[in-house]
Amino acid sequence: MIPVIALVGRPNVGKSTMFNRLTRSRDAIVANYSGLTRDRKYGEVQLDDHRFILIDTGGISGEEEGIDTVMAGQSLQAIEEADIVLFMVSARDGLTAADYMIAKELRQRGKKTYLVANKIDGMDPDIALAPFYELGLGEVFATTATHGRGVKSMVESVLEQIPPAAEPEQEPAPKGIKMAIVGRPNVGKSTLVNRMLGEDRVVVYDLPGTTRDSIYIQYERFGKAYTIIDTAGVRRRKNVSLAVEKFSIVKTLQAIGDANVVILVIDASEGVVEQDLHLMGTVIEQGRALVVALNKWDGLEDSHKQYVKNEIDRRLRFVDFANIHYISALHGTGVGDLYKSVEQAYQSATDKMSTSFLTQILQDAVSEHQPPMINGRRIKLRYAHAGGNNPPVIVVHGNQTAKVPAHYVRYLEKTFRRALNLRGTPVRVEFKSSENPFSGKKKSQAPVRSARRAPRKGSR
Numbered sequence: 309m310i311p312v313i314a315l316v317g318r319p320n321v322g323k324s325t326m327f328n329r330l331t332r333s334r335d336a337i338v339a340n341y342s343g344l345t346r347d348r349k350y351g352e353v354q355l356d357d358h359r360f361i362l363i364d365t366g367g368i369s370g371e372e373e374g375i376d377t378v379m380a381g382q383s384l385q386a387i388e389e390a391d392i393v394l395f396m397v398s399a400r401d402g403l404t405a406a407d408y409m410i411a412k413e414l415r416q417r418g419k420k421t422y423l424v425a426n427k428i429d430g431m432d433p434d435i436a437l438a439p440f441y442e443l444g445l446g447e448v449f450a451t452t453a454t455h456g457r458g459v460k461s462m463v464e465s466v467l468e469q470i471p472p473a474a475e476p477e478q479e480p481a482p483k484g485i486k487m488a489i490v491g492r493p494n495v496g497k498s499t500l501v502n503r504m505l506g507e508d509r510v511v512v513y514d515l516p517g518t519t520r521d522s523i524y525i526q527y528e529r530f531g532k533a534y535t536i537i538d539t540a541g542v543r544r545r546k547n548v549s550l551a552v553e554k555f556s557i558v559k560t561l562q563a564i565g566d567a568n569v570v571i572l573v574i575d576a577s578e579g580v581v582e583q584d585l586h587l588m589g590t591v592i593e594q595g596r597a598l599v600v601a602l603n604k605w606d607g608l609e610d611s612h613k614q615y616v617k618n619e620i621d622r623r624l625r626f627v628d629f630a631n632i633h634y635i636s637a638l639h640g641t642g643v644g645d646l647y648k649s650v651e652q653a654y655q656s657a658t659d660k661m662s663t664s665f666l667t668q669i670l671q672d673a674v675s676e677h678q679p680p681m682i683n684g685r686r687i688k689l690r691y692a693h694a695g696g697n698n699p700p701v702i703v704v705h706g707n708q709t710a711k712v713p714a715h716y717v718r719y720l721e722k723t724f725r726r727a728l729n730l731r732g733t734p735v736r737v738e739f740k741s742s743e744n745p746f747s748g749k750k751k752s753q754a755p756v757r758s759a760r761r762a763p764r765k766g767s768r
Contacts, residue, residue: 311360311470313353314390316383316414318406319367321398322426325453327351327364330463349523358467363390368410387413392420392466395445399425403439411443422466423448429457483526484533485654488567490560490591492542492583495575496603500637501525501538504646529647537563542587564590568657568698569597569650569732576602576634577612580619588627595699597653597733598630599646606636629725630732653732657698661728666692666702673723682711700728701736709739 315323331351349364365383387393393414397407414421425437428450437448449465451458489497505527523538539560564570570591574584591598602616613634620632631649635642670692679687688707695701702724721735728735 311391312363312389313360313392313394313466314363314365314386315394315396316365316387316410317367317396318398318404318410321367321396321401322453323367323396324349324364326394326396326424326426326451326459327362329453329456329459330355330362355463355467358470360470368406384413387417387419390419392422392469394424394466395421396424396426397440399428399431399436399450403442407440407443411445414445420469421445422462424451424462425449426451426453428452429455483535484528485569485650486535486537486567487650488537488539488563488570488596489573490539490542490564490570490587491573492575492581492587493540495573496637497573498538500571500573500601500603500635500643501536503637503640503643504536537567539563542583561590564596565594567596569599569653571599571601571646571650573637574600574602576605576608576616579616580623585623588624592627592734595734595736597657597698598627599649599653599732600624600627600630600632601646602632602634603637605634606639606641629730629734649732656728656730657700657733659697659700659728659730661694661700661702663691663693666694666724669724669727670704670720672727673720677716677719679716680713682708687712695738699734699736700724700730701738703738703740705740707741709741712739 315326317323327349330353333351351362351364353360353362363386365386368383395410395414397403411421423440423443423445425440425448428436429452433450437450440448447465449458449462451462453459489501491497501523505525524535525538526533526535528534540557542557542560572584572587572591574580588598588600602620605613608616624630624632631652633642633645633649635646637643670689674689679689681687685708687709689704689709690706692702692704695703704720717737720737724730724737725735
């Protein structure tokens with residue numbers, strides 16, 4: 309078993325900064341902002357012969373109300389999962405009542421705990437660390453996570469409790485299909501994630517912007533591996549003011565690009581709004597497979613349900629390849645059906661396509677509807693082959709392909725998608741023109757030989 313180490317402490321003591329330094333990543337959002345981390349974030353650390361899982365958690369203050377109570381619950385779950393706890397305190401703030409409360413909680417749970425006094429830069433360690441020995445947790449390690457001061461010696465002491473791997477670890481299990489759950493704030497994304505996982509893995513609260521980071525979670529369902537990504541809600545640009553929210557949106561856009569399939573969650577009670585269409589456009593631009601889920605469907609009146617369906621038929625024609633589901637993440641209605649569409653979309657996005665079959669589809673499409681004429685010459689499309697997947701890319705070769713109009717490109721995309729029976733994924737058609745090997749070369753200036761040969765010497 310790989311050991312698990314949890315970072316716990318009050319808000320804004322540097323847990324996410326320490327997480328990024330130990331995992332050698334920038335996965336956790338870091339800012340001078342109290343209560344930034346809300347969900348448990350996992351990372352893998354490989355140091356010399358040691359390997360362990362590190363958990364970043366939200367802050368615990370002991371005075372939680374509202375959403376902070378749920379965040380504290382996430383931190384306590386991380387403590388339960390961990391073999392070792394790194395209890396981080398702030399040397400600048402000194403010893404606080406919340407530190408006493410957390411130390412008492414850790415002693416009651418019987419966890420092996422190391423006390424880490426962070427933000428020690430510019431201070432006398434002997435003076436700054438003295439108050440923290442009152443907690444009775446043994447040695448206090450002085451660190452500055454932002455610069456790495458003291459981190460190595462602290463980690464080496466922790467690793468003494470973790471036996472090195474005697475044999476090379478087995479290859480990690482495949483992460484499976486990566487599904488990103490995206491949508492506007494407060495449409496039920498985190499509720500859907502918890503429902504698909506079957507546990508309260510991420511913070512759910514009736515407050516827009518609850519999720520601030522992209523949380524990657526690996527799990528199995530009926531023997532199949534999946535990675536689900538819970539993302540922050542994306543509002544319209546003019547409504548985004550906080551710097552933290554801007555970072556969250558960047559993380560969401562990165563998650564879309566990293567996913568195989570995107571599940572776009574829409575609030576059925578509000579119907580399809582402009583921001584939903586913008587998000588769909590972003591998913592298509594990045595070439596990701598798409599599944600649309602209209603959440604909060606239960607409890608709606610029949611007249612409103614029919615109105616929403618009419619709006620979908622009218623406004624979502626440009627994503628007619630995507631499967632649409634009507635679900636209730638809170639009660640679980642229709643959630644299980646999402647997996648079938650996700651599997652189908654992933655299969656369509658990654659299937660291999662033969663050159664002969666693609667060329668035959670192209671020839672049939674050209675026979676049924678020929679390309680237009682440009683400057684008196686017909687555009688020639690000769691053959692096609694696969695150029696990539698996720699999304700499927702089809703490369704078409706011919707003459708004057710740079711002048712193929714947009715409407716004919718859309719015609720070819722729909723033809724290929726229909727003939728290949730692709731569901732849930734966009735198709736990209738790229739063109740390459742056949743080059744004339746003699747173009748750009750100057751004509752030879754060699755003199756033309758006379759047809760009559762000169763008479764030989766001695767001949768008559």
